[in-house]
Amino acid sequence: MEKSFLQKYGILLVLLLICAVLSFLSPVFLTASNLINVIRQISINGILAIGMTFIILTGGIDLSVGSQVALTGAVTAGLLSSGVNLGIAVVAGLFIGGLIGFVNGTIITKGGVPPFIVTLGMLTAARGLTLIYTGGRPIYNLGTSFRFFGAGYMGGIPVPVIILGIILIVSHLTAKHTVFGREVYAVGGNPEAAVYSGVNKNKRLVQVYTLMGFLSAITGIVLTSRLGSADPTAGSGFELDAIAAVVIGGTSMFGGEGAISGTLVGALIIGVINNGLNLLNVSSYYQQVIKGVIVVGAVLMDGYARNKQTKLTKSSVEQSQA
Amino acid sequence: MKKTLVWFAVLTLLLGTVNVGHVFAKDTVEIAVAFCTLNIPFFVEMENGVREAAEEAQVRLVVTNAEDSAAKQLSQVEDLITRKPDLLLLAPVDSDVLVSAVEAAHKANIPVITIDRTVNSDKVLTYIGVDDVAGGRAAGQYIAERLNGEGNVIMLEGVMGSSAQRDRAQGFEEAIGEYEGIKLLAKQTANFNRVEGMNVTENLLQAHPDVDAIFAQNDEMALGALRAIEAAGKQDKIVVVGFDADPEAKDAVRLGEMDATVEGSPYKLGVMGIEASLQYLNGETLPSQILIPLELVTQDSFAE
Numbered sequence: 001m002e003k004s005f006l007q008k009y010g011i012l013l014v015l016l017l018i019c020a021v022l023s024f025l026s027p028v029f030l031t032a033s034n035l036i037n038v039i040r041q042i043s044i045n046g047i048l049a050i051g052m053t054f055i056i057l058t059g060g061i062d063l064s065v066g067s068q069v070a071l072t073g074a075v076t077a078g079l080l081s082s083g084v085n086l087g088i089a090v091v092a093g094l095f096i097g098g099l100i101g102f103v104n105g106t107i108i109t110k111g112g113v114p115p116f117i118v119t120l121g122m123l124t125a126a127r128g129l130t131l132i133y134t135g136g137r138p139i140y141n142l143g144t145s146f147r148f149f150g151a152g153y154m155g156g157i158p159v160p161v162i163i164l165g166i167i168l169i170v171s172h173l174t175a176k177h178t179v180f181g182r183e184v185y186a187v188g189g190n191p192e193a194a195v196y197s198g199v200n201k202n203k204r205l206v207q208v209y210t211l212m213g214f215l216s217a218i219t220g221i222v223l224t225s226r227l228g229s230a231d232p233t234a235g236s237g238f239e240l241d242a243i244a245a246v247v248i249g250g251t252s253m254f255g256g257e258g259a260i261s262g263t264l265v266g267a268l269i270i271g272v273i274n275n276g277l278n279l280l281n282v283s284s285y286y287q288q289v290i291k292g293v294i295v296v297g298a299v300l301m302d303g304y305a306r307n308k309q310t311k312l313t314k315s316s317v318e319q320s321q322a
Numbered sequence: 323m324k325k326t327l328v329w330f331a332v333l334t335l336l337l338g339t340v341n342v343g344h345v346f347a348k349d350t351v352e353i354a355v356a357f358c359t360l361n362i363p364f365f366v367e368m369e370n371g372v373r374e375a376a377e378e379a380q381v382r383l384v385v386t387n388a389e390d391s392a393a394k395q396l397s398q399v400e401d402l403i404t405r406k407p408d409l410l411l412l413a414p415v416d417s418d419v420l421v422s423a424v425e426a427a428h429k430a431n432i433p434v435i436t437i438d439r440t441v442n443s444d445k446v447l448t449y450i451g452v453d454d455v456a457g458g459r460a461a462g463q464y465i466a467e468r469l470n471g472e473g474n475v476i477m478l479e480g481v482m483g484s485s486a487q488r489d490r491a492q493g494f495e496e497a498i499g500e501y502e503g504i505k506l507l508a509k510q511t512a513n514f515n516r517v518e519g520m521n522v523t524e525n526l527l528q529a530h531p532d533v534d535a536i537f538a539q540n541d542e543m544a545l546g547a548l549r550a551i552e553a554a555g556k557q558d559k560i561v562v563v564g565f566d567a568d569p570e571a572k573d574a575v576r577l578g579e580m581d582a583t584v585e586g587s588p589y590k591l592g593v594m595g596i597e598a599s600l601q602y603l604n605g606e607t608l609p610s611q612i613l614i615p616l617e618l619v620t621q622d623s624f625a626e
Contacts, residue, residue, distance in 0.1 A: 026529065034528040041521050127361075136366040138570050151553060223517065227549055229570065231516050231542070233361055277510075278525035284482050284511035 010302040011250055011265050018269065018294070022276040029279060036158065042271035043160035044223055046264060048238060049245035050171045051215035053263045054208045056246050057175075059188040059255025060115035062209065064104065065216045065242055067126035069235035072097045073220035074130050077139040077230035086145055094217045100126060101213020105206035123239070130232050140229035150226030160222050167215070172260045184208060188255025245270055248299055269298055352382040353599055354407035354432075356399050356423075358415040358439075360387040362542070363568045364588045365413065368438070371592020372411070379600055392419035399423035403430045409599045410434045414441050417485065433602060437595045438588075439485060448608040450594050452586040454486055457616045458493025458539075461563045461584055464618055465498065465535045468561050468581070472503030473534035476526050478547060480514040480539040487511075490539045490565060507533065512543045519546025527554050535561035541571035541583055548579055567619050576624045585617045 023030040048065050055062045076093035080086065100122065107118045152159040175181040183204050186194035195201050219238075224230045249266030251258025273294050277287050355372055359365050369385065376383045384402060388395030392415040402410060403426055410427050412434055414420040421443045427434050428445040440449040465475060477494060480487035491509070498504045507530045512518035519538060527533065527550060536551075538544035544564030551560050557579075564571050567585035574580040591614055602608055617623075 028529050031528070037524050037528055041524065044517075131361055136360055137363050138568075140570050140573075151549070227516060227520065227546065229516075229545065233515070234517060274521065275525050275528075278508075278522050279529040281508040281510065281529070284479060284509070287511070 011248065011262060011269075011298065014298045014301050015265050015269050015272070018272055018276075018298075022272065022279070026276065026279045029276065034275070034279075036161070038268075038271050038275045039161050039164075040158045041275065042267045043158075043164040044219055044226075045238070045241045045245060045270065046164045046267040047167055047215050047219045047222070048242040049249075049263045049267050050167055050260060051212040052239075052242040052246050053249075053251055053258060053260055054171075054175070054184055055115075055212055056243070056251050056253060057184050057188045057255055057258055058205060058208055059191070060108070060205070060208070061119065061243070062104065062115065062212050063119040063239050064100070064122035064126055065212065065219075066235035066238035067123050067130065068097055068100050068213055068216035069220040069223060069238055070130045070230075070232060071100070071126045071133070071220070072217035073224035073234060074134050074139060074230040074232065076221050077142055077224050078133060080142045080146055081139055086143075089146075090221055093221050094214060097213040097215075097217025097220065098210050099213065101210040101216070102206060104213070105209030108209065109202035109205050127236070134230065134232045136232055138229045138231045142224070142228060142230075146225055147228060148225070150222050150224070151228075160226065163218065163222060167218070168260065168264060175260050180204070180207070185256055189257065241270060244295060248295060250302065270295070350380060350382045351409075351600070351603060352384065352405070352407045353409050353411055353596065354384045354386075354402040354405065355411045355413075355595075356386045356388065356395060356402060357413045358388055358395060359390045360385075361389060363570070364540075364566050364586075365438075367568070368413070368588035368592040368595075371589040371594075372596055373592075375593040375596035379596065381596065381600070388415055390415055392416040395420060396423050400426060403427055403432060406430070407432060408603055411595050411599060412436050412441065413438045417442050435595065435599055435602070435608075437591055447602065448598060448610055448612060450591060450598060450612045451614070452591065452616055453613045454489035454586075455493040455496075457565060457584040457586060458490035458495075459497040460493075460616060460618050461490075461537050461565065461582070462494040462497025464582055464620075465537060465561055465563055466501045466504055469504065469534050471501045474505050474507045474530065474532055475535045475537065476507050476523075476530065476533055477509040478519055478522060478536065478538040478543040479509055479511045480543075482511050487539060494537055512538075512546065514540045514542055516542040516546040519543030520549045521546075523547040523550035524553065527551070527556070533560055535563070537563050539565055541566045541568040544580060544583065545571060545574065548574065572619060575619055575621060578621055582618050582620045585619050587614060587617075590614055 028034055052062060072093040075096050076089045079089035079092055104118055104122055107113055108115050149159055154162055183199045186199055187201050187204050191201060223234060245266035246263050247253060248269055249262030251262060273291055277290065357365055357369065360369055384405060384407060386398040388398055395415045410432050414436060417439055420441045424434050424441050424443045424445050433447045434445065435447050435450065437450045440446060475498060479491060498506060508526055510522050510526060512522040519542060536547050538547055541564035544562055547562055551557060561581045563581055564583040567583045567587065571580060571583045575583055594612065594614060598608055598612060
């Protein structure tokens, strides 16, 4: 059955509603410079959330992404500050990210340990490695050419936004139009049926966690570049924002159902709320309550819209049968 | 289910591993130091002070890191008590939760000195800290003078409800309150965190392009704010003052990127912690509170 308009775009309507309210409350909100600002801010969470979408589509979870961001950023920064060539430093960061993801995926599949436990362990282990590598101190003086990834512009668009855009398009096409994408949905939707129909489940899982590590590394490099410094505490709590974006965007925590485009909307909702609360100078005590209420409210409204639509369709079917 | 439990047990063991110091001769003085965290520069500096002062005095150290979890620190202190150290130096995660830890140490006849934050118990021998209210006031005073008593200010606040956040805000608002021309346009939390400091400042600069000065309640947020100011092309137009005098922030002040930071000198706090401990163990009496004087670090501090 084709999904109806509301089922498909409910959460997008919620985003537009929040934007409408904010532009009414703050004259600054809808300016071009603020919108670019918001999109640049969500590029960090956006890249992570795209990787997390693939993970959650398989029915898994990755709690270690924040620590992966910190470790890959620190390794890249450490190499840069010791005079290593920019290209090599970036590739090393990406390699470490992919390696952590590969280890996660391998322990999950070969060891039969639940993703929650494996990545919880990796969350502390990778954070510990970051602290050992940095000695608990930030690494800075990274040179101006490295600032390009986080603070640069191309054709007037911030580089992090361009990176997010490319990853978004490639991921969307991969999820919708490749064997890999179809099998990821199959593994999460009905693992046993997937295996019977010839899907190499373990291989796909390792690939998905490795991809997540790779995207965490890109995030780590962009973040370190934006800050001009690798902070050993960077990225703590990032996993929650990434998971929130995926779930708000309509991907099922049980796997097999969801879309990259929804995740982008989820990340935008979180980013727009943070931005709006700052613009309106809402008391810091109230902010956390308001954030919580809006996030749950958004998902409720989305669910309500879908349900109503399903019921309407059902009753129209019944009527036509009668 | 059984498998999950086993894995949980393994993890718990891994997580609970504490950093136990070297074992030296038996009759040297042993001081146990329970840090709330060693994952941020402020406490890393403090630990450097503790280690160097201890090495000089040939004191044996046992150090734990609670990673900002009060529950974890409580059990670490319980573990430390079983070692029967001569004294416990405690940088508490929380002033109320650690009361039972202090009382357990007291019961085991181990004197407790708190450092950086205190614990709400009369069993604490002495508290060594910085005067955050005075520090906030110094920052406010400096900004008011730099702006000649007229201008728009925003404040980046720390973790809401922490004593550093409350006291630094109180001092700062008192100081700028004495100038009619200084307006506090916005105060928003960035949780002592650099990324949030950058994002919140970016957002606030959208809403208030006419900001003249930013006070961040720690250097991490101030360094994040610098990046936001840079991205907005407003370098040299906004006065930025941080707090804590972390090495990276001091560098930024020296290079003229940042205007000032309040030196709470975590290193001095660490040294003072060991010195006061030894004074007590040598039979001297200590005042109930030792406050380290705060200094404002500006570019002038480096002109020599």
